[in-house]
Amino acid sequence: MNSKVSERPEKRNHRLRAGQDNLVRVASTRLPTMFGVFDLIGFERANVDTGKTESALLLMLGDPTNQAPLLRIHSQCLTGEVLGSLRCDCRGQLELAMSAIADEGSGLVIYEYQEGRGIGLMAKLRAYALQDQGLDTIEANEALGFDADCRDFSLAVAILHEIGIDRVRLMSNNPKKHEALTKGGIEIVEQIACEAPPSPYALPYLQTKKKKMGHWLTVA
Ligand SMILES: [Zn+2]
Numbered sequence: 001m002n003s004k005v006s007e008r009p010e011k012r013n014h015r016l017r018a019g020q021d022n023l024v025r026v027a028s029t030r031l032p033t034m035f036g037v038f039d040l041i042g043f044e045r046a047n048v049d050t051g052k053t054e055s056a057l058l059l060m061l062g063d064p065t066n067q068a069p070l071l072r073i074h075s076q077c078l079t080g081e082v083l084g085s086l087r088c089d090c091r092g093q094l095e096l097a098m099s100a101i102a103d104e105g106s107g108l109v110i111y112e113y114q115e116g117r118g119i120g121l122m123a124k125l126r127a128y129a130l131q132d133q134g135l136d137t138i139e140a141n142e143a144l145g146f147d148a149d150c151r152d153f154s155l156a157v158a159i160l161h162e163i164g165i166d167r168v169r170l171m172s173n174n175p176k177k178h179e180a181l182t183k184g185g186i187e188i189v190e191q192i193a194c195e196a197p198p199s200p201y202a203l204p205y206l207q208t209k210k211k212k213m214g215h216w217l218t219v220a
Pocket residue numbers: 077079080081088089090091
C-alpha cells in the first residue's frame with residue numbers, strides 16, 4: 001500500500017478546513033461502537049494564549065444538523081473510562097450519553113482531552129493522592145495551584161459553529177458548560193440530566209461537585 005496516496009486527501013483537507021479560531025478538521029472516519037456506528041471527526045486548534053495544540057473528537061450519529069440535537073460535551077478520563085475507576089462517574093456518563101443518542105438515532109458527543117477537569121493526567125494523580133489524605137476534589141486541585149475547574153469549553157463551542165449547530169439539547173449537570181455554550185452563541189433548548197448511578201467510592205466527589213461547584217445532581 002502506498003502511504004503517500006492515503007496521506008494526500010488528509011493534507012489537502014487540513015489546509016482547506018482551517019477556519020475560525022484556527023480550527024482544523026484533521027480527519028473524518030467511521031467508528032462502529034457498542035452503541036451504533038458513529039461518524040468520528042478529529043479537530044485541532046492552536047491556542048494562541050498557551051501556545052499548545054488542543055484536540056477534540058466529534059462523535060456524530062445520524063444527521064443532527066436539522067434540529068436541536070442531543071449533545072454531550074465530555075472530558076477525557078483515562079482512570080474512569082479505560083481502567084474502570086469508581087472514583088468518578090465519567091465512564092457511566094459517557095455510556096449514558098452515547099446510549100441516549102443511539103436510542104434517538106442522532107446526536108453529538110464532543111470528547112475533549114481535558115483529563116482531571118483540565119489539569120492533566122499526572123496532576124490528576126497527584127490530586128488523587130491529596131484526596132487520599134482527606135482533601136476534597138476542589139481543595140486538592142487548589143493545593144496543587146490549579147483552579148477547581150480549568151476548562152473553558154471554547155473548543156466545543158468552536159466545533160459546534162464549524163459544523164453549523166446553533167441549537168442543542170444539552171446532556172450535562174454542569175452549569176459552567178451551560179454558561180459557556182450560551183455565551184458562545186449556542187441556544188440550549190433543553191437541559192437534560194446526565195447522572196449515572198454513583199458508586200459509593202464516587203459519592204464524596206459528586207457531593208463536592210454539587211455543594212461547591214453547583215452541579216445539578218440528585219445525590220444527597
Ligand atoms: Zn473521571
